[in-house]
Amino acid sequence: MTTATEPEQDAVADEEQPKTALQRLVGAQAFQILGVLLILIVLFSLAEPAAFLSVNNFRNVVVNVSILAIIGVGMTFIIITGGIDLSVGSVLVFSGVVAAKLMEALGGQGVGVSILGALAACASGTLWGLFNGVVIARLKVPPLIVTLGTLGMALGAAQILTGGIDLRGAPTVLTDTVGFGRLFGQIPYLSLIALLVVVIGAVILHRTRFGRYTYAVGSNDEAARRVGVKADRHLILVYTLAGFCAGLAGILNLAFFSSTTIAGQSNTALNVIAGVVIGGTSLFGGIGTIAGTVIGLFIPAVLQNGFVIMGVQSFWQQVVVGAFLIAAVYVDQVRRAAASRGASTRRSLLSRFSRPSGARRKEAQ
Protein backbone atom coordinates (compact mmCIF):
# COMPACT_ATOMS: atom_id res chain seq x y z
CA MET A 1 0.00 0.00 0.00
CA THR A 2 1.59 3.28 -1.05
CA THR A 3 1.22 5.94 1.59
CA ALA A 4 1.56 8.75 -0.97
CA THR A 5 -1.78 8.06 -2.64
CA GLU A 6 -3.64 7.15 0.52
CA PRO A 7 -4.69 10.62 1.81
CA GLU A 8 -5.95 11.57 -1.64
CA GLN A 9 -8.16 8.49 -1.81
CA ASP A 10 -9.39 9.08 1.69
CA ALA A 11 -10.28 12.66 0.94
CA VAL A 12 -12.33 11.54 -2.03
CA ALA A 13 -14.09 8.90 0.03
CA ASP A 14 -14.84 11.37 2.81
CA GLU A 15 -16.55 13.77 0.46
CA GLU A 16 -18.75 11.07 -0.94
CA GLN A 17 -22.42 11.70 -0.38
CA PRO A 18 -24.75 8.97 0.81
CA LYS A 19 -26.56 7.21 -1.97
CA THR A 20 -30.30 7.47 -2.24
CA ALA A 21 -32.52 4.42 -2.01
CA LEU A 22 -33.13 4.63 -5.76
CA GLN A 23 -29.40 4.62 -6.60
CA ARG A 24 -28.95 1.64 -4.34
CA LEU A 25 -31.80 -0.23 -6.02
CA VAL A 26 -30.47 0.44 -9.52
CA GLY A 27 -27.02 -0.71 -8.44
CA ALA A 28 -28.23 -4.03 -7.06
CA GLN A 29 -27.46 -7.09 -9.14
CA ALA A 30 -30.98 -8.40 -8.52
CA PHE A 31 -32.36 -5.28 -10.16
CA GLN A 32 -30.09 -5.57 -13.17
CA ILE A 33 -30.97 -9.23 -13.59
CA LEU A 34 -34.65 -8.27 -13.44
CA GLY A 35 -33.94 -6.05 -16.46
CA VAL A 36 -32.43 -9.04 -18.26
CA LEU A 37 -35.51 -11.12 -17.43
CA LEU A 38 -37.84 -8.42 -18.74
CA ILE A 39 -35.82 -8.15 -21.95
CA LEU A 40 -36.11 -11.92 -22.43
CA ILE A 41 -39.85 -11.73 -21.90
CA VAL A 42 -40.19 -8.87 -24.40
CA LEU A 43 -38.08 -10.71 -27.01
CA PHE A 44 -40.07 -13.92 -26.74
CA SER A 45 -43.31 -11.94 -26.76
CA LEU A 46 -42.32 -10.21 -29.99
CA ALA A 47 -41.21 -13.46 -31.57
CA GLU A 48 -44.22 -15.59 -30.57
CA PRO A 49 -46.93 -13.23 -29.29
CA ALA A 50 -49.79 -15.71 -29.46
CA ALA A 51 -48.18 -18.69 -27.78
CA PHE A 52 -45.79 -16.99 -25.33
CA LEU A 53 -47.99 -14.12 -24.17
CA SER A 54 -50.81 -16.18 -22.72
CA VAL A 55 -52.04 -16.60 -19.18
CA ASN A 56 -51.72 -20.34 -19.52
CA ASN A 57 -48.11 -20.14 -20.61
CA PHE A 58 -47.13 -17.78 -17.83
CA ARG A 59 -48.86 -20.02 -15.34
CA ASN A 60 -46.81 -22.95 -16.63
CA VAL A 61 -43.58 -21.06 -16.14
CA VAL A 62 -44.58 -20.00 -12.64
CA VAL A 63 -45.48 -23.56 -11.66
CA ASN A 64 -42.16 -24.80 -13.03
CA VAL A 65 -40.29 -22.31 -10.86
CA SER A 66 -42.38 -22.82 -7.70
CA ILE A 67 -40.72 -25.93 -6.28
CA LEU A 68 -37.22 -24.66 -7.12
CA ALA A 69 -38.03 -21.32 -5.47
CA ILE A 70 -38.86 -23.04 -2.17
CA ILE A 71 -35.50 -24.83 -2.21
CA GLY A 72 -33.93 -21.56 -3.38
CA VAL A 73 -35.00 -19.75 -0.20
CA GLY A 74 -32.97 -22.13 1.97
CA MET A 75 -30.10 -22.14 -0.53
CA THR A 76 -29.92 -18.34 -0.47
CA PHE A 77 -29.45 -18.35 3.31
CA ILE A 78 -26.71 -20.98 3.00
CA ILE A 79 -24.81 -19.25 0.20
CA ILE A 80 -24.97 -15.93 2.09
CA THR A 81 -23.14 -17.65 4.95
CA GLY A 82 -20.49 -18.60 2.41
CA GLY A 83 -21.60 -22.24 2.28
CA ILE A 84 -23.23 -24.50 -0.29
CA ASP A 85 -25.75 -27.35 -0.22
CA LEU A 86 -25.51 -29.99 -2.96
CA SER A 87 -27.81 -32.41 -1.14
CA VAL A 88 -31.16 -30.64 -1.63
CA GLY A 89 -32.25 -32.72 -4.66
CA SER A 90 -31.58 -35.99 -2.84
CA VAL A 91 -33.20 -34.70 0.35
CA LEU A 92 -36.25 -33.76 -1.73
CA VAL A 93 -36.44 -37.32 -3.08
CA PHE A 94 -35.85 -38.91 0.33
CA SER A 95 -38.54 -36.75 1.93
CA GLY A 96 -40.99 -37.61 -0.85
CA VAL A 97 -40.26 -41.32 -0.38
CA VAL A 98 -40.74 -41.12 3.40
CA ALA A 99 -44.03 -39.27 2.91
CA ALA A 100 -45.23 -41.69 0.23
CA LYS A 101 -44.34 -44.74 2.36
CA LEU A 102 -46.09 -43.30 5.41
CA MET A 103 -49.22 -42.31 3.51
CA GLU A 104 -49.36 -45.72 1.86
CA ALA A 105 -49.11 -47.41 5.25
CA LEU A 106 -51.88 -45.21 6.63
CA GLY A 107 -54.31 -46.21 3.91
CA GLY A 108 -53.25 -43.99 1.08
CA GLN A 109 -56.15 -41.52 1.00
CA GLY A 110 -57.68 -38.66 2.94
CA VAL A 111 -56.90 -35.20 4.27
CA GLY A 112 -55.46 -36.41 7.59
CA VAL A 113 -53.15 -38.86 5.85
CA SER A 114 -51.98 -36.09 3.49
CA ILE A 115 -51.20 -33.76 6.36
CA LEU A 116 -49.23 -36.47 8.18
CA GLY A 117 -47.37 -37.18 4.95
CA ALA A 118 -46.49 -33.51 4.57
CA LEU A 119 -45.28 -33.33 8.17
CA ALA A 120 -43.16 -36.44 7.65
CA ALA A 121 -41.57 -34.96 4.53
CA CYS A 122 -40.79 -31.68 6.28
CA ALA A 123 -39.41 -33.52 9.32
CA SER A 124 -37.11 -35.76 7.31
CA GLY A 125 -35.85 -32.79 5.30
CA THR A 126 -35.22 -30.90 8.54
CA LEU A 127 -33.26 -33.82 9.98
CA TRP A 128 -31.00 -34.06 6.92
CA GLY A 129 -30.41 -30.33 7.15
CA LEU A 130 -29.63 -30.61 10.86
CA PHE A 131 -27.15 -33.39 10.08
CA ASN A 132 -25.46 -31.24 7.40
CA GLY A 133 -25.31 -28.27 9.76
CA VAL A 134 -23.88 -30.16 12.73
CA VAL A 135 -21.14 -31.82 10.67
CA ILE A 136 -20.23 -28.52 8.96
CA ALA A 137 -20.32 -26.27 12.03
CA ARG A 138 -19.12 -28.62 14.79
CA LEU A 139 -16.83 -31.04 12.95
CA LYS A 140 -15.59 -28.32 10.57
CA VAL A 141 -15.88 -30.47 7.45
CA PRO A 142 -16.24 -28.22 4.37
CA PRO A 143 -19.88 -27.78 3.24
CA LEU A 144 -19.09 -28.92 -0.31
CA ILE A 145 -17.88 -32.28 0.99
CA VAL A 146 -20.53 -32.75 3.66
CA THR A 147 -23.43 -32.07 1.32
CA LEU A 148 -21.81 -34.10 -1.48
CA GLY A 149 -21.80 -36.92 1.07
CA THR A 150 -25.41 -36.43 2.10
CA LEU A 151 -26.38 -36.10 -1.58
CA GLY A 152 -25.30 -39.72 -1.95
CA MET A 153 -26.58 -40.85 1.43
CA ALA A 154 -30.08 -39.43 1.04
CA LEU A 155 -30.49 -40.70 -2.52
CA GLY A 156 -29.11 -44.09 -1.57
CA ALA A 157 -31.39 -44.30 1.45
CA ALA A 158 -34.38 -43.40 -0.74
CA GLN A 159 -33.45 -46.18 -3.16
CA ILE A 160 -33.03 -48.66 -0.32
CA LEU A 161 -36.50 -47.78 0.98
CA THR A 162 -38.09 -48.21 -2.45
CA GLY A 163 -35.87 -50.85 -4.02
CA GLY A 164 -35.01 -48.21 -6.61
CA ILE A 165 -38.51 -48.16 -8.10
CA ASP A 166 -40.49 -44.93 -7.94
CA LEU A 167 -43.51 -44.98 -5.67
CA ARG A 168 -46.48 -43.77 -7.63
CA GLY A 169 -49.71 -42.51 -6.26
CA ALA A 170 -50.32 -39.86 -3.66
CA PRO A 171 -53.67 -39.22 -1.95
CA THR A 172 -56.15 -37.87 -4.52
CA VAL A 173 -57.01 -35.01 -2.23
CA LEU A 174 -53.34 -33.99 -2.21
CA THR A 175 -52.80 -34.08 -5.97
CA ASP A 176 -56.13 -32.36 -6.64
CA THR A 177 -55.39 -29.45 -4.34
CA VAL A 178 -51.68 -28.85 -3.85
CA GLY A 179 -50.68 -30.68 -7.02
CA PHE A 180 -53.05 -29.28 -9.65
CA GLY A 181 -55.64 -27.21 -7.80
CA ARG A 182 -56.10 -23.53 -8.43
CA LEU A 183 -57.48 -20.77 -6.28
CA PHE A 184 -60.50 -19.25 -8.07
CA GLY A 185 -59.66 -21.59 -10.96
CA GLN A 186 -56.68 -19.41 -11.81
CA ILE A 187 -53.83 -19.36 -9.31
CA PRO A 188 -52.11 -22.71 -8.65
CA TYR A 189 -52.00 -23.60 -4.95
CA LEU A 190 -48.48 -24.89 -5.54
CA SER A 191 -47.35 -21.41 -6.52
CA LEU A 192 -49.23 -19.81 -3.63
CA ILE A 193 -47.37 -22.04 -1.20
CA ALA A 194 -44.10 -21.10 -2.89
CA LEU A 195 -44.99 -17.41 -2.71
CA LEU A 196 -45.74 -17.76 1.00
CA VAL A 197 -42.37 -19.45 1.63
CA VAL A 198 -40.57 -16.81 -0.43
CA VAL A 199 -42.22 -13.93 1.45
CA ILE A 200 -41.56 -15.48 4.86
CA GLY A 201 -37.97 -16.22 3.82
CA ALA A 202 -37.44 -12.65 2.61
CA VAL A 203 -38.87 -11.18 5.83
CA ILE A 204 -36.64 -13.40 7.98
CA LEU A 205 -33.54 -12.62 5.90
CA HIS A 206 -34.03 -8.88 5.57
CA ARG A 207 -35.93 -7.88 8.70
CA THR A 208 -34.96 -10.12 11.61
CA ARG A 209 -31.89 -10.63 13.75
CA PHE A 210 -31.62 -14.17 12.36
CA GLY A 211 -31.18 -12.69 8.88
CA ARG A 212 -28.69 -10.12 10.14
CA TYR A 213 -26.55 -12.85 11.70
CA THR A 214 -26.72 -14.81 8.44
CA TYR A 215 -25.06 -11.92 6.63
CA ALA A 216 -22.63 -11.31 9.50
CA VAL A 217 -21.44 -14.92 9.63
CA GLY A 218 -20.95 -14.94 5.85
CA SER A 219 -19.24 -11.57 5.84
CA ASN A 220 -16.73 -12.14 8.66
CA ASP A 221 -17.48 -14.98 11.02
CA GLU A 222 -14.57 -14.07 13.31
CA ALA A 223 -16.01 -10.56 13.76
CA ALA A 224 -19.40 -12.08 14.52
CA ARG A 225 -17.90 -14.44 17.11
CA ARG A 226 -16.00 -11.63 18.82
CA VAL A 227 -19.17 -9.64 19.42
CA GLY A 228 -20.87 -12.68 20.88
CA VAL A 229 -22.80 -14.09 17.91
CA LYS A 230 -23.01 -17.88 18.22
CA ALA A 231 -21.76 -18.49 14.69
CA ASP A 232 -21.69 -22.30 14.85
CA ARG A 233 -25.20 -22.51 16.21
CA HIS A 234 -26.34 -20.09 13.54
CA LEU A 235 -24.82 -22.18 10.74
CA ILE A 236 -26.58 -25.28 12.07
CA LEU A 237 -29.90 -23.41 12.04
CA VAL A 238 -29.34 -22.15 8.48
CA TYR A 239 -28.62 -25.66 7.14
CA THR A 240 -31.59 -26.99 9.08
CA LEU A 241 -33.81 -24.34 7.51
CA ALA A 242 -32.57 -25.32 4.04
CA GLY A 243 -33.29 -28.97 4.85
CA PHE A 244 -36.82 -28.04 5.89
CA CYS A 245 -37.32 -26.22 2.57
CA ALA A 246 -36.10 -29.28 0.65
CA GLY A 247 -38.45 -31.49 2.68
CA LEU A 248 -41.40 -29.21 1.93
CA ALA A 249 -40.39 -29.27 -1.73
CA GLY A 250 -40.42 -33.08 -1.45
CA ILE A 251 -44.10 -33.34 -0.55
CA LEU A 252 -45.04 -30.71 -3.19
CA ASN A 253 -43.02 -32.59 -5.80
CA LEU A 254 -44.85 -35.78 -4.87
CA ALA A 255 -48.22 -34.02 -5.11
CA PHE A 256 -47.36 -32.50 -8.49
CA PHE A 257 -45.87 -35.54 -10.24
CA SER A 258 -47.67 -38.28 -8.24
CA SER A 259 -44.25 -39.92 -8.21
CA THR A 260 -41.15 -39.81 -6.04
CA THR A 261 -39.02 -38.92 -9.14
CA ILE A 262 -35.98 -40.76 -7.75
CA ALA A 263 -33.95 -40.42 -10.94
CA GLY A 264 -35.24 -36.99 -11.85
CA GLN A 265 -33.57 -34.74 -9.28
CA SER A 266 -29.87 -35.16 -9.98
CA ASN A 267 -29.59 -31.62 -11.36
CA THR A 268 -31.95 -29.92 -8.89
CA ALA A 269 -29.27 -28.64 -6.52
CA LEU A 270 -27.15 -27.27 -9.34
CA ASN A 271 -30.15 -25.59 -11.00
CA VAL A 272 -31.10 -23.94 -7.71
CA ILE A 273 -27.52 -22.84 -7.03
CA ALA A 274 -27.34 -21.38 -10.57
CA GLY A 275 -30.54 -19.42 -9.95
CA VAL A 276 -29.34 -18.13 -6.58
CA VAL A 277 -26.01 -17.02 -8.03
CA ILE A 278 -27.53 -15.46 -11.18
CA GLY A 279 -29.79 -13.55 -8.79
CA GLY A 280 -26.81 -11.77 -7.28
CA THR A 281 -26.03 -13.82 -4.18
CA SER A 282 -22.28 -14.03 -3.78
CA LEU A 283 -20.67 -17.47 -3.45
CA PHE A 284 -18.12 -15.78 -1.18
CA GLY A 285 -20.79 -14.90 1.37
CA GLY A 286 -22.22 -11.74 2.88
CA ILE A 287 -24.28 -10.64 -0.13
CA GLY A 288 -27.64 -11.78 -1.47
CA THR A 289 -31.39 -11.35 -1.58
CA ILE A 290 -34.39 -13.66 -1.79
CA ALA A 291 -35.92 -11.49 -4.53
CA GLY A 292 -32.74 -11.95 -6.59
CA THR A 293 -33.00 -15.71 -6.21
CA VAL A 294 -36.59 -15.77 -7.47
CA ILE A 295 -35.66 -13.64 -10.49
CA GLY A 296 -32.55 -15.76 -11.05
CA LEU A 297 -34.68 -18.93 -11.12
CA PHE A 298 -37.11 -17.40 -13.61
CA ILE A 299 -34.40 -16.77 -16.21
CA PRO A 300 -33.68 -20.46 -17.00
CA ALA A 301 -37.42 -21.24 -16.85
CA VAL A 302 -38.35 -18.45 -19.26
CA LEU A 303 -35.51 -19.41 -21.62
CA GLN A 304 -36.59 -23.04 -21.62
CA ASN A 305 -40.21 -22.10 -22.23
CA GLY A 306 -39.42 -19.53 -24.92
CA PHE A 307 -37.07 -21.86 -26.80
CA VAL A 308 -39.64 -24.66 -26.82
CA ILE A 309 -42.31 -22.31 -28.16
CA MET A 310 -39.98 -20.94 -30.82
CA GLY A 311 -39.00 -24.43 -31.86
CA VAL A 312 -35.35 -23.96 -30.87
CA GLN A 313 -33.80 -27.14 -29.56
CA SER A 314 -34.20 -26.88 -25.78
CA PHE A 315 -30.59 -27.99 -25.35
CA TRP A 316 -29.71 -24.39 -26.15
CA GLN A 317 -31.27 -23.41 -22.85
CA GLN A 318 -28.48 -25.20 -20.98
CA VAL A 319 -25.86 -23.43 -23.04
CA VAL A 320 -27.36 -20.00 -22.44
CA VAL A 321 -27.96 -20.57 -18.71
CA GLY A 322 -24.37 -21.74 -18.33
CA ALA A 323 -23.14 -18.53 -19.94
CA PHE A 324 -25.44 -16.48 -17.69
CA LEU A 325 -24.02 -18.21 -14.62
CA ILE A 326 -20.44 -17.44 -15.57
CA ALA A 327 -21.32 -13.84 -16.39
CA ALA A 328 -23.13 -13.44 -13.06
CA VAL A 329 -20.14 -14.67 -11.06
CA TYR A 330 -17.79 -12.48 -13.12
CA VAL A 331 -19.91 -9.39 -12.37
CA ASP A 332 -19.89 -10.37 -8.70
CA GLN A 333 -16.08 -10.62 -8.71
CA VAL A 334 -15.68 -7.20 -10.30
CA ARG A 335 -18.18 -5.76 -7.85
CA ARG A 336 -16.36 -7.22 -4.85
CA ALA A 337 -13.01 -5.95 -6.08
CA ALA A 338 -14.47 -2.49 -6.56
CA ALA A 339 -16.05 -2.49 -3.12
CA SER A 340 -12.95 -3.64 -1.26
CA ARG A 341 -10.70 -0.92 -2.69
CA GLY A 342 -13.06 1.74 -1.42
CA ALA A 343 -14.50 2.64 -4.80
CA SER A 344 -18.03 3.86 -5.17
CA THR A 345 -20.55 1.29 -6.34
CA ARG A 346 -22.37 4.16 -7.99
CA ARG A 347 -20.18 3.90 -11.09
CA SER A 348 -21.84 2.26 -14.05
CA LEU A 349 -21.18 -1.38 -14.69
CA LEU A 350 -19.40 -0.54 -17.96
CA SER A 351 -16.87 1.79 -16.40
CA ARG A 352 -15.87 -0.98 -14.07
CA PHE A 353 -15.28 -3.40 -16.89
CA SER A 354 -12.77 -1.01 -18.39
CA ARG A 355 -10.54 -0.81 -15.30
CA PRO A 356 -10.60 -4.06 -13.37
CA SER A 357 -6.83 -4.68 -13.31
CA GLY A 358 -6.18 -2.04 -10.67
CA ALA A 359 -9.03 -3.39 -8.63
CA ARG A 360 -7.55 -6.87 -8.55
CA ARG A 361 -4.13 -5.64 -7.65
CA LYS A 362 -5.54 -3.65 -4.75
CA GLU A 363 -7.54 -6.55 -3.40
CA ALA A 364 -4.54 -8.83 -3.52
CA GLN A 365 -2.65 -6.63 -1.08
Added chain:
Amino acid sequence: MTYALEARGLRREFGHVRALDGADFDIDPGEVVALIGDNGAGKSTLVKALSGSLAIDSGELYSDGKRVTIDTPAAARALGIETVYQDLALAPHLDPVQNMYLGREVMRSGLLGRLGFMDHAEMKEKTQRAFADLGATVRDFSAPVGAMSGGQRQQIAVARAAAWASRVIFLDEPTAALGVVQTRNVLDLIRRVRDRGIAVVLISHSMPHVIEVADRIQVLRLGRRVATYDAKKTSMEELVGAMTGAINQEAA
Protein backbone atom coordinates in the same frame (compact mmCIF):
# COMPACT_ATOMS: atom_id res chain seq x y z
CA MET B 1 -6.31 6.24 44.16
CA THR B 2 -8.41 3.62 42.40
CA TYR B 3 -7.45 2.77 38.87
CA ALA B 4 -10.01 2.05 36.12
CA LEU B 5 -8.02 -1.09 35.52
CA GLU B 6 -4.98 -2.41 37.34
CA ALA B 7 -2.84 -5.52 36.87
CA ARG B 8 -0.23 -6.80 39.31
CA GLY B 9 2.37 -9.44 38.59
CA LEU B 10 0.81 -11.06 35.55
CA ARG B 11 2.59 -14.18 34.43
CA ARG B 12 2.03 -16.29 31.38
CA GLU B 13 4.32 -18.83 29.78
CA PHE B 14 4.10 -20.45 26.38
CA GLY B 15 6.24 -23.53 26.77
CA HIS B 16 9.63 -22.16 27.83
CA VAL B 17 8.88 -18.63 26.65
CA ARG B 18 7.88 -16.19 29.38
CA ALA B 19 5.58 -13.88 27.44
CA LEU B 20 4.57 -12.11 30.66
CA ASP B 21 7.06 -12.19 33.48
CA GLY B 22 5.37 -10.39 36.36
CA ALA B 23 3.96 -7.54 34.31
CA ASP B 24 2.19 -4.62 36.02
CA PHE B 25 -0.21 -2.21 34.42
CA ASP B 26 -2.50 0.58 35.56
CA ILE B 27 -4.69 3.25 34.03
CA ASP B 28 -6.88 6.01 35.49
CA PRO B 29 -10.37 6.85 34.26
CA GLY B 30 -10.18 9.44 31.46
CA GLU B 31 -6.52 8.79 30.83
CA VAL B 32 -4.72 7.72 27.64
CA VAL B 33 -1.92 5.29 28.41
CA ALA B 34 0.36 4.14 25.62
CA LEU B 35 1.85 0.69 25.85
CA ILE B 36 5.10 0.43 23.94
CA GLY B 37 7.86 -2.08 23.59
CA ASP B 38 9.91 -3.89 21.01
CA ASN B 39 8.48 -6.85 19.12
CA GLY B 40 8.07 -9.75 21.53
CA ALA B 41 8.09 -7.52 24.61
CA GLY B 42 4.64 -8.85 25.58
CA LYS B 43 2.34 -6.02 24.48
CA SER B 44 -0.09 -8.23 22.62
CA THR B 45 -0.06 -10.88 25.31
CA LEU B 46 -0.75 -8.26 27.98
CA VAL B 47 -3.66 -6.78 26.02
CA LYS B 48 -5.10 -10.24 25.40
CA ALA B 49 -4.83 -11.04 29.11
CA LEU B 50 -6.53 -7.76 30.06
CA SER B 51 -9.32 -8.14 27.50
CA GLY B 52 -10.17 -11.73 28.34
CA SER B 53 -8.80 -13.37 25.19
CA LEU B 54 -6.03 -15.20 27.02
CA ALA B 55 -5.85 -16.90 30.40
CA ILE B 56 -3.02 -15.88 32.74
CA ASP B 57 -0.96 -18.33 34.82
CA SER B 58 -0.86 -16.03 37.85
CA GLY B 59 -1.33 -12.41 38.85
CA GLU B 60 -4.12 -10.16 40.01
CA LEU B 61 -6.53 -7.87 38.22
CA TYR B 62 -8.47 -5.00 39.78
CA SER B 63 -11.21 -2.86 38.31
CA ASP B 64 -12.08 0.29 40.31
CA GLY B 65 -10.11 -1.22 43.19
CA LYS B 66 -12.10 -4.46 43.26
CA ARG B 67 -10.43 -7.77 42.50
CA VAL B 68 -11.84 -9.21 39.25
CA THR B 69 -11.32 -12.19 36.94
CA ILE B 70 -11.28 -11.50 33.22
CA ASP B 71 -11.13 -14.95 31.67
CA THR B 72 -13.45 -14.47 28.68
CA PRO B 73 -14.20 -11.60 26.28
CA ALA B 74 -17.73 -11.61 27.71
CA ALA B 75 -16.34 -11.04 31.22
CA ALA B 76 -14.31 -8.11 29.90
CA ARG B 77 -17.40 -6.64 28.20
CA ALA B 78 -19.38 -7.00 31.40
CA LEU B 79 -16.75 -4.85 33.13
CA GLY B 80 -17.10 -2.18 30.43
CA ILE B 81 -13.87 -3.16 28.66
CA GLU B 82 -13.87 -3.11 24.84
CA THR B 83 -11.04 -3.95 22.45
CA VAL B 84 -10.41 -2.69 18.92
CA TYR B 85 -8.28 -5.33 17.25
CA GLN B 86 -5.74 -4.56 14.60
CA ASP B 87 -7.85 -6.30 11.97
CA LEU B 88 -10.82 -4.20 13.15
CA ALA B 89 -13.25 -7.15 13.31
CA LEU B 90 -15.94 -5.39 11.31
CA ALA B 91 -18.21 -7.28 8.92
CA PRO B 92 -17.37 -5.67 5.56
CA HIS B 93 -20.73 -6.32 3.92
CA LEU B 94 -22.74 -4.75 6.74
CA ASP B 95 -23.29 -1.02 7.06
CA PRO B 96 -22.01 1.09 9.99
CA VAL B 97 -25.27 0.80 11.91
CA GLN B 98 -25.40 -2.96 11.51
CA ASN B 99 -21.77 -3.27 12.60
CA MET B 100 -22.32 -0.94 15.55
CA TYR B 101 -25.14 -3.11 16.90
CA LEU B 102 -23.90 -6.53 15.74
CA GLY B 103 -24.54 -8.92 18.60
CA ARG B 104 -26.37 -6.17 20.52
CA GLU B 105 -29.33 -5.52 18.25
CA VAL B 106 -32.15 -3.38 19.59
CA MET B 107 -35.33 -5.39 19.17
CA ARG B 108 -38.82 -4.08 18.53
CA SER B 109 -41.04 -4.04 21.57
CA GLY B 110 -43.68 -6.67 22.19
CA LEU B 111 -44.47 -9.68 20.03
CA LEU B 112 -42.57 -8.47 16.95
CA GLY B 113 -39.41 -8.17 18.99
CA ARG B 114 -39.87 -11.64 20.35
CA LEU B 115 -40.20 -12.92 16.77
CA GLY B 116 -36.78 -11.48 16.04
CA PHE B 117 -37.69 -8.16 14.42
CA MET B 118 -35.22 -5.33 15.01
CA ASP B 119 -35.82 -1.63 15.61
CA HIS B 120 -33.89 -0.19 12.65
CA ALA B 121 -34.88 3.43 13.24
CA GLU B 122 -33.73 3.39 16.86
CA MET B 123 -30.37 1.79 16.01
CA LYS B 124 -29.75 4.19 13.13
CA GLU B 125 -30.58 7.25 15.19
CA LYS B 126 -28.37 6.20 18.10
CA THR B 127 -25.50 5.34 15.77
CA GLN B 128 -25.67 8.71 14.04
CA ARG B 129 -25.74 10.46 17.39
CA ALA B 130 -22.78 8.44 18.70
CA PHE B 131 -20.75 9.19 15.56
CA ALA B 132 -21.64 12.88 15.67
CA ASP B 133 -20.62 13.09 19.35
CA LEU B 134 -17.21 11.70 18.48
CA GLY B 135 -16.84 13.80 15.35
CA ALA B 136 -16.41 10.72 13.16
CA THR B 137 -16.40 11.55 9.46
CA VAL B 138 -18.73 8.79 8.34
CA ARG B 139 -21.52 10.15 6.16
CA ASP B 140 -23.16 7.17 4.54
CA PHE B 141 -24.83 5.02 7.17
CA SER B 142 -26.32 2.57 4.68
CA ALA B 143 -23.24 1.65 2.62
CA PRO B 144 -21.23 -1.48 3.44
CA VAL B 145 -18.19 -0.60 5.55
CA GLY B 146 -15.99 -2.66 3.21
CA ALA B 147 -16.46 0.09 0.62
CA MET B 148 -15.18 2.78 3.00
CA SER B 149 -11.66 4.08 3.49
CA GLY B 150 -9.33 2.57 6.06
CA GLY B 151 -9.69 5.66 8.23
CA GLN B 152 -13.46 5.53 8.20
CA ARG B 153 -13.40 1.85 9.09
CA GLN B 154 -11.03 2.58 11.97
CA GLN B 155 -13.37 5.33 13.15
CA ILE B 156 -16.33 2.96 13.02
CA ALA B 157 -14.43 0.36 15.04
CA VAL B 158 -13.35 2.94 17.63
CA ALA B 159 -16.82 4.48 17.79
CA ARG B 160 -18.35 1.06 18.32
CA ALA B 161 -15.96 0.32 21.16
CA ALA B 162 -16.56 3.78 22.66
CA ALA B 163 -20.32 3.31 22.51
CA TRP B 164 -20.21 0.12 24.55
CA ALA B 165 -17.21 0.65 26.78
CA SER B 166 -17.89 2.27 30.13
CA ARG B 167 -14.36 1.87 31.58
CA VAL B 168 -11.51 0.93 29.27
CA ILE B 169 -10.86 0.71 25.52
CA PHE B 170 -7.85 -1.12 24.10
CA LEU B 171 -6.68 0.08 20.70
CA ASP B 172 -4.18 -2.20 18.97
CA GLU B 173 -2.14 -0.23 16.40
CA PRO B 174 -5.05 2.03 15.42
CA THR B 175 -3.03 4.18 13.02
CA ALA B 176 -0.83 1.49 11.46
CA ALA B 177 -2.35 1.50 7.96
CA LEU B 178 -3.63 5.05 7.78
CA GLY B 179 -2.70 8.16 5.85
CA VAL B 180 -1.95 11.53 7.39
CA VAL B 181 -5.49 12.98 7.45
CA GLN B 182 -7.01 9.74 8.60
CA THR B 183 -4.48 9.35 11.39
CA ARG B 184 -5.32 12.85 12.59
CA ASN B 185 -9.03 11.96 12.71
CA VAL B 186 -8.38 8.80 14.72
CA LEU B 187 -6.11 10.60 17.20
CA ASP B 188 -8.79 13.29 17.66
CA LEU B 189 -11.31 10.52 18.21
CA ILE B 190 -9.12 9.02 20.94
CA ARG B 191 -9.00 12.39 22.76
CA ARG B 192 -12.77 12.78 22.62
CA VAL B 193 -13.28 9.27 24.00
CA ARG B 194 -10.87 10.11 26.85
CA ASP B 195 -12.72 13.37 27.56
CA ARG B 196 -15.79 11.30 28.36
CA GLY B 197 -13.95 9.71 31.26
CA ILE B 198 -13.15 6.44 29.52
CA ALA B 199 -9.63 5.08 29.90
CA VAL B 200 -7.88 4.46 26.57
CA VAL B 201 -4.99 2.02 26.22
CA LEU B 202 -3.03 2.64 23.04
CA ILE B 203 -0.66 0.07 21.60
CA SER B 204 1.48 1.64 18.90
CA HIS B 205 4.87 1.57 17.26
CA SER B 206 4.57 5.17 16.21
CA MET B 207 6.50 7.20 18.82
CA PRO B 208 5.34 10.63 17.57
CA HIS B 209 1.68 9.57 17.81
CA VAL B 210 2.25 8.05 21.23
CA ILE B 211 3.92 11.19 22.59
CA GLU B 212 1.24 13.37 21.03
CA VAL B 213 -1.89 11.67 22.30
CA ALA B 214 -0.91 9.75 25.45
CA ASP B 215 -0.91 11.09 29.02
CA ARG B 216 1.42 8.39 30.30
CA ILE B 217 3.64 5.93 28.48
CA GLN B 218 4.41 2.50 29.93
CA VAL B 219 7.32 0.59 28.45
CA LEU B 220 7.32 -3.20 28.32
CA ARG B 221 10.46 -5.24 27.93
CA LEU B 222 10.87 -9.02 28.20
CA GLY B 223 7.39 -9.47 29.62
CA ARG B 224 7.52 -6.84 32.35
CA ARG B 225 7.00 -3.13 32.76
CA VAL B 226 10.40 -1.46 32.85
CA ALA B 227 9.44 2.22 32.89
CA THR B 228 6.54 4.68 33.06
CA TYR B 229 6.86 8.21 31.69
CA ASP B 230 4.76 11.33 31.67
CA ALA B 231 4.26 11.91 27.95
CA LYS B 232 4.71 15.67 28.36
CA LYS B 233 8.17 15.30 29.89
CA THR B 234 9.71 12.47 27.93
CA SER B 235 11.57 12.24 24.67
CA MET B 236 11.92 9.80 21.83
CA GLU B 237 15.49 8.97 22.96
CA GLU B 238 14.36 8.16 26.48
CA LEU B 239 11.58 5.87 25.21
CA VAL B 240 13.86 4.04 22.82
CA GLY B 241 16.40 3.67 25.61
CA ALA B 242 13.80 2.04 27.83
CA MET B 243 12.57 -0.23 25.05
CA THR B 244 16.04 -1.51 24.25
CA GLY B 245 17.04 -2.02 27.87
CA ALA B 246 19.46 0.90 28.22
CA ILE B 247 17.18 2.43 30.87
CA ASN B 248 15.35 0.49 33.58
CA GLN B 249 13.34 2.57 36.06
CA GLU B 250 11.64 -0.24 37.90
CA ALA B 251 14.63 -2.46 38.47
CA ALA B 252 15.30 -2.71 42.17
